[in-house]
Amino acid sequence: MQKRLLLGLMAVVVIAAGVFYVLTMPRRLEASEIAADGSGDAARGATVFWAGGCVSCHAPAKSEGEAQLRLGGGAPLVTSFGTFHAPNISTDPADGIGDWSLADFANAMQRGVGPDGTHLYPAFPYTSYARMTKGDVADLFAYMKTLPPVEGRAADNVLSFPFNIRRGVGLWQLAFLDPDPVVALPADASEQVKRGQYLAEGPGHCGECHTPRLYGGAGGLDRTRWLAGAPNPEGEGKVPDITSSETGIGAWSEADIAYYLETGFTPDFDSVGGAMVEVQKNLAKLPAGDREAIAAYLKAVPAP
Template identity: 55%
Template sequence: MLRRTIPALLIAAGAAFGVYWWLTAPAALALPVAARAPNLVNGQELFNAGGCASCHAVPNQPDRLRLGGGLPLGSPFGTFYAPNISPDPTDGIGRWSEADFINAAMRGVSPEGTHYFPAFPYTSYHLADVDDFRDLFAYLKTLPAVQGKVRDHDVPFPFNIRRNVGIWKLLFMDGKPFAPDASRSPQWNRGAYLVNGFGHCAECHSPRNFLSGIITSQRFAGGPNPDGEGWVPNITQKGIGAWSEKDIADFLETGDMPEGDSASGAMRPVIKNLAQLTREDRAAMASYLKSLPPVDGPTPPKRKAGGG
């Protein structure tokens, strides 16, 4: 009996591992090979919409275009460190091909064929248009090369097993591109594209489940700050219903709220990026955000007495 049981268990284990290996395989995009003149103005606009400098600029120095990385990003699964995405050929992405960059940003797959952790918001970026990422890549190559290798992520076992990210992607990343809503205006669709894609606003402004996937029914409804400190506000009409489109657009430019408060914490560098956008793109984002229906999110913790 035992002689028959052990081989059967080994076969079952081997089959299970084979299924796991197949399901978790990194999937790259089939990309166009036709030559195309990049639009650097568009690339710069998307650089600012995506807030690339917020994470990838070298911390504690004034130049937001020095993308040497190093910023620590806290999470329930460990601390991630934003990589160097400057054109440096040794420490940055100077030797990457256009296909390498697009697959990294839109599929979370490294040039070596491994999964990137979803601290990199490719779960939002995958909604965007490939040609927009081609423009962004061309713009990044015009920025200063910054030397310096960023330290490894501080992520404990078993969360440090990159292959498991393939299962996470199956659960929380559908791979479907942004689809314009024909019943809406071009301005609204542009705003929806920026907010959900390059702007990746939902990544911080939505609560997450125990696997750190966005809770779809509470998208944009706020929740605990992913880094564990503070609370990210609800930006549906439940949270900012009293704001007009102009209020929202002004906030995206200045960080000033209609009630007299100002953006703080991680939102301040985001505003610095959004302030560089065209007035039309900020208005488009405001149009879309104002249209979000009210959604109840998690209840913020009560402030301590005397805590301000």
């Protein structure tokens, strides 16, 4: 009887391990979802680079000028799940991504899978980058190849159990990696609003900070409260509501929002603060039309 029970338990363990293995397998892009090698344009990629906020995590903290383009890894991100260290994404072939192919880069950006098949932690906002076009991904890759190599690897992440089991991120991706748009725009939405949606929900990854998370679901975004404000993931203060609600930026005009993204000044003569300082500096480098498109989209986002 005991032998049968033991064999039964072993069978259950083997089956559970097999199911876990299958469910957590890396899911890479199809070849048709990746742009052709060499098709990227570095000049266009510069705009994608600043929209995507690469500097904020991967450059030295509070860097300015040329130092912003040295992407050896930035300040640690301390969260309730542990401390994350952004990796070196410079062109260094040993410590960075200098020997990556476009396919390697696209799969990391849009599926959260490294070249060696390991899952990337969603502190890297690939759930938003998954909405980018393959052309923009190729353009970004072309631009990043023009940046200087930086030697040195970032420190390892410091995570508690079970978040330190990287393979388990595959389950998280099954639940939360969705490349579809979040907001259902009306059929007659303008091209400007559609452009703003693409920038805000895709490369700009606004929802990653401004949307509350489902902590019971391991930190996925609560789409029912899209952009409605959230606790600061680093534990101090609150990330504001940027919907058109009364508690958000409903009183701001599109021009107010665009001006804030350009200059950092609010309609109330206040100035940008906290982590948004770096974001605003990045967005200030976009074409004016793109900032105006983001403003138009934010005014179109329904209040929760």
